[in-house]
Amino acid sequence: MFKVMAIVSLFLISFATLLYAAEGDDIQKQIDAIKGVIPKFAIPMREVGDRFQNMYFAAKGGNWGLAAYMSKYMNGAMKPASLTKPTGYEAWKSFYNDTFAAVNKAIAAQDFKAFEKEYNAVIPKCNECHVGMGYGFIKLIKQKAASDAGIDYSVKSKATDVPK
Numbered sequence: 001m002f003k004v005m006a007i008v009s010l011f012l013i014s015f016a017t018l019l020y021a022a023e024g025d026d027i028q029k030q031i032d033a034i035k036g037v038i039p040k041f042a043i044p045m046r047e048v049g050d051r052f053q054n055m056y057f058a059a060k061g062g063n064w065g066l067a068a069y070m071s072k073y074m075n076g077a078m079k080p081a082s083l084t085k086p087t088g089y090e091a092w093k094s095f096y097n098d099t100f101a102a103v104n105k106a107i108a109a110q111d112f113k114a115f116e117k118e119y120n121a122v123i124p125k126c127n128e129c130h131v132g133m134g135y136g137f138i139k140l141i142k143q144k145a146a147s148d149a150g151i152d153y154s155v156k157s158k159a160t161d162v163p164k
């Protein structure tokens, strides 16, 4: 009797372990599947491109809040890459925190002359990263008009107007 019970419980324990392992495996598969559909670089970079172009027209129009907003979410747009392309994201992060800092500084100072100078200087830096990552055929140019025509770029605002 004892022997039978021991065998049965042993069987139950191993079955439970197996089930647990299978479930763990399943969860990992589901995580991988979710990660697989989160954008890497191409999709957020489209948003970076549009926000970058819009930022110029916002600054030009004296809509400094909109310029600061565009910069903030240009950076925010890249966040999914921190999970899906971590090494590329690190390169983006140092670009935004270091190279792009001069543009942000000019926005904070609401100084269009400084902004225009730094903005123009950053374009080749965007392109340098494209070349470096094997996408030299994606060469940015400054647009003659903003990417989004549906925003009033001339609303007067302060860079500090963006809600935290």
Ligand code: HEC
Pocket (backbone or CB within 6 Å): 041, 042, 043, 045, 046, 048, 049, 050, 052, 088, 091, 092, 095, 122, 125, 126, 127, 129, 130, 133, 135, 138, 140
């Ligand atoms: C860390 C490197 C890096 C930096 C910095 C960078 N890019 Fe990119 N960008 C890429 C890569 C890589 C791609 C190609 C997408 C991919 O990997 O599939 C790309 C693609 C693009 C595209 C094309 C997106 C599309 O599919 O239509 C645009 C537009 C763009 N970047 C704009 C910019 C702008 C504007 C800046 C500067 C403010 C910038 N990028 C800075 C790496 C970078």
